[in-house]
Amino acid sequence: MQPLLSLLTINKADAKSVYLQLAEQLTTLIRTGTLPAGHRLPSTRKLSELLKLHRKTVIRAYDELLAQGWLESTSGSGTYVSKSLPDVKPQHLAQHTMQAINPVKTAGFTFEEETHLAREVIKVSATYHLDDGFPDARLFPLKDLSRAYRTQLLIGNPYTRLGYDDPQGSAWLREELATYLKDTRGLKVTAQNILITRGSVMGLYLACTALLKKGDIVITGAPGWAGADTNFIQAGAELIRIPVDDYGLQIEHLEQLCQLKPVRMVYVTSHHHYPTTVSLRADRRIQLLALADRYKFIVFEDDYDYDFHYENKPLLPLAGADLSGLVLYCGSFTKTISPAFRIGYLVGSEDVIKHLARLRRTIDRQGDIMLENAMAELLQNGIIQRHLRKSLRLYRQRRDLFCHLLKSELSDFLEFKIPEGGMAVWVKFSSTINLTELAQKALKRDLYFSNGVAHNSSDKKLNATRFGFASSTPQELEDCIAILKQLLKDKS
Template sequence: MEPFSSLITPDKNSKQPVYIQIANQLMELIRKGFLQTGYQLPSSRQLADSLNVHRKTVVRAYEELLAQGWLESRIGTGTFIAAHFPEIKPQSSLTEPLGNNNSSKKAGFTFEEKPHLNRAVIKNNIKLHLDDGFPDPRLAPLEELSRAYRTQLLTGNPYVRLGYGDTAGSYWLRKELSAYLNETRGLKTSPENILITRGTVMGLYLASTGLLKKGDSVVLGELSWSSATGNFLQAGANVVKIPVDEFGIDVEALEKICKNQAIRMVYVTSHHHYPTTVALRADRRIQLLHLSEKYGFIIFEDDYDYDFHYLSKPLLPLAGADRSGMVLYCGSFTKAISPAFRVGYLVGSENVISYLAQLRRIIDRQGDTMLENAMAELLQNGVIQRHLRKSLRTYRNRRDYFCGLLKTELDNYLHFQKPDGGMAVWTEFDKKIKLKDLSEKALKNDLFFSDGSENNSPTEIRNATRLGFASSTTEELEQCVGIMKKLLS
């Protein structure tokens, strides 16, 4: 008999049943060509003795392999490796332990890793934080959302409700959202102009994958949101940067570029430019729309925080003034509820929306119908609207309080413009201050804020970062600024 005890080594402490371990290891011996077609296996009793396991365990392992066709049983004779196996030469010597190599770490094939995908993920579990500009989930209507989700999950015809749905998203949510966007943003949409996404990231991804070809030029402000750049690079686009000043992206610079080369898309965060928070001035908006018609480029308007503006009125989106179907408008509920709520929307002409819904089908098939319907219910009942009004007041107070603290406590070390909206202050630090060091020291003192490096580009490096105020109470903001002051002085 072959020395099976050295070849088959079940681990009785493993969660995997011993008989499966034995079957797997036998399969591997066959696959590696050590046990060849026609080979007679030891009887179950012999193998059980040799492995020091119960005979029934071996019987179950053999049954498993018989059922799978690896073995065949000849009555009165014994159990054999099945006859229709290809003969494979042993690939490794028996001294090499089986099933103990590196393949769980590293694949057996190579692949090209695109450098633009290699970005640090900032996860922040620290109690005190001045984040990128996130909402305070303590204010969010989670109880209402949980109830609405439960209703969607448990009420009505389950086969229809839990079956495959429209790849453009829940029609109910599209209907509610259309009315909501028309009322609050001056848009003129119908549900057919709306695709429900998993947030702004997916809106960007669909638009760039669906509408850009390799080599197309896309214009962004310098600085801009790094995820947008990543998405355009992924689509094979040629990324062109234009300056951003206190009135938003420099539209004159854009026109100069348009005169010299074809531009397929312009990415703009018109309401509050990311990361610097400035609003695109009205005349630049007109001119941008005018250039879009003249040169035929698509405007991708990322309106990530329209609902949070602290002056009398927010600027209406470009999309509302677009009469030629050049604007794709993108938003999400991330800032209204929390980053973990992956529900957003893309608004555009019907033919674009229905095409991007086809593309979406092969990416993730469809959204979470129950969650989308729950959001529709909350919009229909005005829960989201009331929540937004309430949190707008809270965030305005927090902004005022935080900017006051920065001014009175840290005026020597930094400067900023009080933002008219959004959830973060774009803060430029004195050149002598090394933001990376400061951010690392802060972390050791239980305060998280970014060193801002993810916003820098090779051609523009700023000693600045976004300090989010919305997710902290005034007491927490006070503690944050106290720690910063201690570290700076």
């Protein structure tokens, strides 16, 4: 009895119930073989006296283990460790070995860690930020969204409203999106051509998983987006990068590759190339679609910030001129509201969308139907459209101010071109500037920006980064430039 008592430690100050503490500790002793199958336990009266617990507490612990099958009780005989349990021999491990094993931190089985998945998760807490090109969430009519979301929660048949829905996404949102995409992008689609996702990344992941096989060739621009590259590599594709110049993807390089190898997919950010912000010129758009039709490869068009183009009307997406069903068009409300609201959409031929919806169901039964319907209401009422018109005006003003400040205050240290659209400026620093070191020093001054390493390739260091301007007010942008100017002057 005494050895058993030394193994049971009850902490009455613990938030966990005393009977659960006792039950879990007895279970551990059974699992490790300290209490073998068939071992008779002390009576509830005896154990309660020895542990100085109320007898009902011990009875409740015993009842819990009886219900779970760890114990069995024989009338008039007592309570025993279940005889049906396998024999477990207690293991006497060396002290250093016991300390090395921590199943909370380290799995007992082996697995291969893929280096391409080891991307840093960035969560910015600095007061000032020249981010990757995010919207200013302070501008969005959150009260309207809150009101619409509350309506979805409270109005209508609760069984239908709060039950399972279509993995393809809210039918209402898809109907509203079909109208919205037709009016703003010239896409002649219906709700059946749209799959609602939790952002552009999910759309890309589904397309890569469902449509690529190991060894398939995927073409993307250099520089490009590491998030897209990760999905291609994860799918087992062979990734080939071709140059991007001031007019976008160099299509002549793509044509040469098509003549040599069977290209399966081309990933393109046609409206504002990521990260450089340049637009794919009209003649290259025509050539790209012609090559896709000739060689039957998929064009994945990631149109992440179509709604923000300042110099003239936005160039219509490739998907609008696709007559062969070869373009998958992807967009997101992330750049409209904020990254916290995970609603994106994938547009394509009905059969492909249905196929991708089936795959989506295996990893995510459905999205946030409440949020999707709330967004549908805001689209139907024109609230999002009005917000975009207001944001477009303000973001253009912020772009103009920021580019003026970059030129007037920092032109000795960097160069850039004023972007026609989007929410960031592609900035190339002088070779004398250590961009990684500069970013670290800026963070100590409460200013965050990317050090640009993610845009480098194995054979080329760009010493460039994206400075997002849309999420900051004019005063905040002036403060950012002041911090940068002081750091760069101290360096020089």
